[in-house]
Amino acid sequence: MEKNIYDIEIKEELGVEYSKESSIFKIWSPFADNVYLNFYKYGEGDSFINRYELEKNDDGLWRVLVEGDLEGIYYTYTICHAQSTNEVVDIYAKALGLNGERGMIVDLSKTNPEGFYECKPQPFKRINDAVIYEVHIRDFSICETSGMENKGKFLALTKEGTKNIFGDSTGIDHIKQLGITHVHLLPIFDYATVNEAEYKFDEYNWGYDPKNYNTPEGSYATNSNDGYVRIKEFKELVMALHKNNIRVVMDVVYNHTYMTENSFFNHTVPDYYYRKRDGKFTNGSGCGNETASEHLMMRKFILDSVKYWAKEYMIDGFRFDLMGLHDIETMNLICDELEKIDEDIIVYGEGWVGGDSALPYETRAVRDNCDKTPKIAYFNDIFRDVVKGNVFNFSDKGYANGGGYLEESVKLSVLGCVENTLIDYSKTQRRPFAKSPKQVINYIEAHDNLTLWDKLYYSCPHSDERTREDMDKLAASIVFLSQGIPFIQAGQEFLRSKPSSTQRDKYEENSYNLSDFTNSIKWTKKSKYKNIFNYYKGLIELRKNHILFRLDNAQEIDKKITFLNDLPPFVVGYKLRDENEEIVVIFNPSNEDISIEGDFKGYKVYVNKYYAGNKSIFEINEEKIFVQDLSAYVLIKG
Numbered sequence: 301m302e303k304n305i306y307d308i309e310i311k312e313e314l315g316v317e318y319s320k321e322s323s324i325f326k327i328w329s330p331f332a333d334n335v336y337l338n339f340y341k342y343g344e345g346d347s348f349i350n351r352y353e354l355e356k357n358d359d360g361l362w363r364v365l366v367e368g369d370l371e372g373i374y375y376t377y378t379i380c381h382a383q384s385t386n387e388v389v390d391i392y393a394k395a396l397g398l399n400g401e402r403g404m405i406v407d408l409s410k411t412n413p414e415g416f417y418e419c420k421p422q423p424f425k426r427i428n429d430a431v432i433y434e435v436h437i438r439d440f441s442i443c444e445t446s447g448m449e450n451k452g453k454f455l456a457l458t459k460e461g462t463k464n465i466f467g468d469s470t471g472i473d474h475i476k477q478l479g480i481t482h483v484h485l486l487p488i489f490d491y492a493t494v495n496e497a498e499y500k501f502d503e504y505n506w507g508y509d510p511k512n513y514n515t516p517e518g519s520y521a522t523n524s525n526d527g528y529v530r531i532k533e534f535k536e537l538v539m540a541l542h543k544n545n546i547r548v549v550m551d552v553v554y555n556h557t558y559m560t561e562n563s564f565f566n567h568t569v570p571d572y573y574y575r576k577r578d579g580k581f582t583n584g585s586g587c588g589n590e591t592a593s594e595h596l597m598m599r600k601f602i603l604d605s606v607k608y609w610a611k612e613y614m615i616d617g618f619r620f621d622l623m624g625l626h627d628i629e630t631m632n633l634i635c636d637e638l639e640k641i642d643e644d645i646i647v648y649g650e651g652w653v654g655g656d657s658a659l660p661y662e663t664r665a666v667r668d669n670c671d672k673t674p675k676i677a678y679f680n681d682i683f684r685d686v687v688k689g690n691v692f693n694f695s696d697k698g699y700a701n702g703g704g705y706l707e708e709s710v711k712l713s714v715l716g717c718v719e720n721t722l723i724d725y726s727k728t729q730r731r732p733f734a735k736s737p738k739q740v741i742n743y744i745e746a747h748d749n750l751t752l753w754d755k756l757y758y759s760c761p762h763s764d765e766r767t768r769e770d771m772d773k774l775a776a777s778i779v780f781l782s783q784g785i786p787f788i789q790a791g792q793e794f795l796r797s798k799p800s801s802t803q804r805d806k807y808e809e810n811s812y813n814l815s816d817f818t819n820s821i822k823w824t825k826k827s828k829y830k831n832i833f834n835y836y837k838g839l840i841e842l843r844k845n846h847i848l849f850r851l852d853n854a855q856e857i858d859k860k861i862t863f864l865n866d867l868p869p870f871v872v873g874y875k876l877r878d879e880n881e882e883i884v885v886i887f888n889p890s891n892e893d894i895s896i897e898g899d900f901k902g903y904k905v906y907v908n909k910y911y912a913g914n915k916s917i918f919e920i921n922e923e924k925i926f927v928q929d930l931s932a933y934v935l936i937k938g
C-alpha cells in the first residue's frame with residue numbers, strides 16, 4: 301500500500317447493500333492479504349453454507365457482489381493478516397444473530413411498523429424546551445410492581461394503559477403524565493456482557509460495553525435468535541413514544557469497545573481504530589482502550605453510525621458517553637450532519653474522560669472547551685455537586701441538604717453556569733463554563749453514583765424521612781427552575797433508591813452489573829410518594845408554561861434576571877422579568893421559616909413547600925411573604 305493509512309478516507313458506504321437480485325459486500329481492511337465472506341444458515345453454531353473471496357482496491361477497500369436474494373443469511377468475514385487470521389463481524393452490520401457473533405442480511409423495508417416514518421412528534425425547536433428522562437430498558441419494567449407486559453424488553457414501553465396495583469399509571473402513560481419531552485435510553489445497541497441465549501434472571505448490565513454499534517441489543521428483544529426481531533421491536537418502541545409526542549435519545553458509547561486486541565475493529569484493521577502511546581493502548585475510558593475519532597475512518601464510522609440511527613430508527617437525540625474522548629472536529633461534524641437530517645435532533649454528552657487519554661486536551665470535547673462546540677450541551681457537574689454535595693464523598697452536603705454557605709454557587713447554578721455579569725465571583729471559587737443555556741444539562745441524579753434519595757440518606761443520617769423529602773423537593777425545584785436543560789433519572793420523581801441486595805441500610809452507586817433487586821424501578825413507590833411525584837410534575841408543568849425559565853442566550857440572562865438582596869442567611873432569591881410577566885423564585889434551604897419584605901402584593905403563588913404547578917394557589921395581599929423551612933417558593937405577576 302502506497303498511501304499513509306491515516307490519509308485514507310473511503311467516501312462510499314461500507315457494509316452490505318442488499319437487493320433482491322444481488323448484494324454487494326464492502327469492508328475496509330488495508331493491511332489484509334486476503335478477505336473472505338462466509339455465509340451461515342443461523343446466527344450461531346455449525347451451519348456454514350459457503351464462502352466468497354473479496355477483491356481489494358488501492359485504498360484497502362475489499363468488495364464482492366453476490367448474485368441472488370440473500371435475505372435471512374448470516375455472514376462473517378475471515379480476514380487474513382500476516383500475523384493472524386480472524387473471523388469477524390462486519391463493524392457495519394445492520395442486523396445480528398445471537399450475541400452479536402454474526403451479521404445478518406436483512407431487507408430493512410420489512411422491519412418498519414405501519415406508518416413508522418410518518419409518525420413524528422410535534423415540532424420542537426429549542427433544546428432548552430426539553431425535559432429529559434433517563435431510562436434503562438430493563439429497570440423500567442422488570443419489577444413485578446410495574447404492571448407491564450414483556451418485562452425487561454423493548455416492547456414493555458410500547459403498551460399504553462399499564463398500572464401498578466394501586467391503580468396509578470406506569471410505563472408510557474406515566475412518562476406522559478409527568479410531562480417528559482425526551483426519553484433518554486441507556487445503551488440499546490448490541491453490548492457484550494449479557495448472554496442473549498440463556499438469559500438468566502439475574503443477568504444485568506447498563507450496557508456501556510459495546511460489541512456491535514449499528515444494531516439493537518438482543519437481550520431486550522423477545523427473540524434474540526432471529527436478527528429481525530430486535531430491529532422490529534425497537535422500532536415499535538420508538539413509534540409508541542413518537543405517537544405520544546415523546547422523543548427518543550440514544551446513549552451512544554463510541555469512545556471504547558468492550559474488547560481491545562480481540563475486538564472486531566482491531567481484527568479488521570489492527571491498531572488503527574484506537575489510540576496508542578509507546579506501542580500500548582491508552583485507557584482514556586477506564587475500560588481498557590479508547591477509540592481514535594481523529595483517525596479519518598473511525599470518524600467516518602461514528603458519523604455513519606449516528607446518521608444511520610437518526611434516519612433508519614428516527615432517533616431524536618444522542619447522548620455521548622465520555623465525550624471528552626472524542627475530538628472537537630468530529631463532534632462538530634456530527635452536529636452538522638444530524639442537522640441536515642432533522643434540525644430538531646439534540647446532541648449532548650459527558651464533557652470529561654475516564655482515564656489518561658492520548659488525545660491532546662485542547663482538542664477534546666470537554667466541558668471547558670465548550671465554546672468550540674456551540675451546538676452541544678454538557679452535563680453540568682458543578683450544578684449537581686452544588687445542589688446535593690460531592691458525588692464521590694457520600695457524606696458531603698450540598699445546598700439543598702444543609703451544605704451551608706453556597707449562596708453564590710447556587711446563583712451560578714440557577715444561571716446554568718452560563719457566563720454572566722450578575723454574580724460576584726470573588727465570593728465563589730466556582731466559575732461559569734457555558735456560553736449559552738442551550739449548552740447545559742442540569743441534573744442531580746443519573747445512573748452513575750447514588751440516587752438523590754440515597755445521597756440524602758448518607759449525607760443526612762440523623763434527619764427523618766419527612767425532612768429528606770423536603771430536601772428532595774427543594775433540590776428538584778432548583779433543577780426545573782434554572783436556566784439550561786433539566787434532566788432526571790427515571791424513578792427520581794418518586795424517590796428512587798438502589799438498595800444493596802446483601803446488606804441492610806446500604807445503597808449502591810456503581811450498580812452497572814448488580815441485580816434487579818437493586819436496579820429495578822419499584823412502581824408501588826409512585827403511589828406511596830404521590831406527593832413527590834405530583835411536585836415534580838407540577839414543576840415541569842410550570843417550567844413548560846413560562847418561557848422565562850427557558851431563556852435563549854447569555855444576553856437574555858443578563859437582561860431578564862436580577863438577584864434579590866438582603867435576604868436571610870443561606871436564602872437565594874431572584875426575579876425573572878419580561879414584557880408579559882414577573883416571576884420571583886426563592887430557595888430557603890435553612891431549618892427556619894422566614895419572612896421577606898418587598899413589593900409582593902398582587903403576586904400569585906405557584907410553588908410552595910407542598911405544592912407546585914401551573915395553577916396558582918393564592919394571591920399575596922401584603923408587602924411581605926413567608927417561606928417555610930427547606931422549601932422553594934415561586935410567585936408570578938402578569
Ligand code: CA
Nearest residue numbers: 490491492518
Ligand atoms: Ca448483546
